[in-house]
Amino acid sequence: MNKLNFAASRQVNPPGVSPKLTEEQVWKGLQKKVRQPIGFVAPITACEIISDTGNKVVRSVTFRDGLVMQEEIDLYEGTIAYFDASSTGIRITNTVSYDKDNEMILTFSFAGGIPGFTSNLPEGERPSAKDLNAAIGPGVEHTINRIRELVVDGTLA
Numbered sequence: 001m002n003k004l005n006f007a008a009s010r011q012v013n014p015p016g017v018s019p020k021l022t023e024e025q026v027w028k029g030l031q032k033k034v035r036q037p038i039g040f041v042a043p044i045t046a047c048e049i050i051s052d053t054g055n056k057v058v059r060s061v062t063f064r065d066g067l068v069m070q071e072e073i074d075l076y077e078g079t080i081a082y083f084d085a086s087s088t089g090i091r092i093t094n095t096v097s098y099d100k101d102n103e104m105i106l107t108f109s110f111a112g113g114i115p116g117f118t119s120n121l122p123e124g125e126r127p128s129a130k131d132l133n134a135a136i137g138p139g140v141e142h143t144i145n146r147i148r149e150l151v152v153d154g155t156l157a
Contacts, residue, residue, distance in 0.1 A: 003089070004117050004126065007109035008136035011099075012144055019151060021144070023096060023104060027078050028156050029147030030094050034073050034081055037061060040146050041139070043116060063115065089113060094143075108140050 013020045021029075033040040034057050037047050046062040050070070057073040069090075074082045083092040089112040097105050114136070117127065127135070150156040 003113040004132070005109075005111050006114060006129070006132040006136060007107055008133050008140050009105050009107040010137060010140040010144060012096075012104040012106050017148070019148065021104070021148060021151065023078060025151050025156055026096055026104065026106065026144075026147055029143070029150060030081050030096070031075065032150070032156070033094070033143060033146075034059075034075065040143050042142070065116075067115070069115075090115065106140055106144055108136060108143075110136070 012026055035047075035049060035052065037044045037059075041061075043064045044061050045064055048060045050058040050060060052058075055075045055077070057075070058070065059073065060068060060070045062068050069085045069088060072084045072086070074080075074084075076082065079096055081094040083090075083094075085091070091111045093107070093109045095107045095109065097107065099105055114132070117132075117135075147156065
């Protein structure tokens with residue numbers, strides 16, 4: 001039995017959305033999410049920044065279910081926010097990329113487990129890729145929508 005691993009991707013600027021987000025705005029939004037996750041990640045109820053050197057942030061986050069997790073986050077300018085929660089073995093990436101049509105994509109990937117999901121289930125009891133996409137994908141969409149809100153209200157330029 002292995003821990004759950006999964007990635008979900010969404011278009012940043014699907015047809016009909018306004019305003020269209022730039023790569024710079026998405027990256028600024030992800031940086032804000034790293035330092036102020038409340039409003040981006042619904043299950044997080046508290047966040048304490050332990051250290052911040054610009055491209056490396058160490059934080060302690062508290063989840064609604066009481067789980068407290070310390071994360072080391074490495075920021076790779078414009079492309080990847082890499083979250084390492086070594087105490088749980090969970091590693092998460094938020095990645096900005098482009099598809100074959102040059103449309104910007106945001107992907108959240110999870111390795112070593114997914115917060116809120118029971119790991120190490122027998123094969124027949126594990127959630128399907130469709131179920132995981134239905135659970136993780138809206139989180140990606142929420143982050144994109146939250147960034148768009150922050151652009152509209154002038155918080156992010």
